[in-house]
Amino acid sequence: xxxxxELSLALNLREALSDGELAELRWHLGLGPRPERLRIVPAFPxxxxxxxxxxxxxxxxxxxLGEKGEAWKAGGALVSVLVRPEDVRHGTxxxxxxxEIHPDAFDRTGELLGWLATKADDRHRVAADAVQLGWTxxxxxxxxxxxxVRDGEVVWP
Numbered sequence: 001x002x003x004x005x006e007l008s009l010a011l012n013l014r015e016a017l018s019d020g021e022l023a024e025l026r027w028h029l030g031l032g033p034r035p036e037r038l039r040i041v042p043a044f045p046x047x048x049x050x051x052x053x054x055x056x057x058x059x060x061x062x063x064x065l066g067e068k069g070e071a072w073k074a075g076g077a078l079v080s081v082l083v084r085p086e087d088v089r090h091g092t093x094x095x096x097x098x099x100e101i102h103p104d105a106f107d108r109t110g111e112l113l114g115w116l117a118t119k120a121d122d123r124h125r126v127a128a129d130a131v132q133l134g135w136t137x138x139x140x141x142x143x144x145x146x147x148x149v150r151d152g153e154v155v156w157p
Contacts (some may be wrong), residue, residue: 002102002118002139005157006074007065007109007147009097009134012085014121029097030066041111064109064157065097073098099138103156110151110154117149125132 016042024040038061050056059068067078082098092136095116101109117124117131126132127153135144148155 001071001154002073004073004100004102004139006071006137007101007134008136009065009113009116009147011096011114011116011133012121013093013095013119015119017119019120026082028064029082029095030063030064030068030088031080031141034061034063040115041108042046051081060137064097064105064112067099071098073099074137082108097134101136102136106154106156110156113147113154117152 002100018047020035023032023035024038026065027034028041041064044059045057045061047055047057065080068080069078070076070077074115076098078099080099081095083094084092085094111125113133116133120131120133124131124133126146126148127150131149132146133149134147136145147155
């Protein structure tokens with residue numbers, strides 16, 4: 001048994017992205033190199049064993065939505081795609097993501113998703129304080145739950 005969830009995003013971004021934001025988003029999606037400075041999700045603290053066996057916290061940045069290929073538990077393929085729509089009335093960027101995520105990654109991935117919610121097209125707004133970015137599904141379930149960011153925080157399953 002594994003605690004794996006399928007995470008699916010399908011949204012259009014309404015706001016123009018700065019070159020730095022675009023570079024960092026592309027890195028998180030596995031579509032480009034890591035930028036020198038990370039601003040959207042600035043820290044990736046990990047505790048490792050130090051030289052003398054003591055716990056040491058180091059920064060270990062990893063792309064949060066960049067897995068590609070066959071899914072480990074959810075079936076199907078893991079993808080991340082970011083394209084400019086031909087019709088600019090549909091947003092400045094179209095984003096589709098399908099990834100597997102463990103609950104241990106909810107907080108850090110939630111930082112990125114919270115930022116995406118601030119950039120999402122208004123049609124993704126389901127209430128004054130909530131933006132629906134996509135869906136989640138426990139890998140053994142056939143039921144999808146809306147993936148909502150409310151007041152800047154992801155409502156995880």
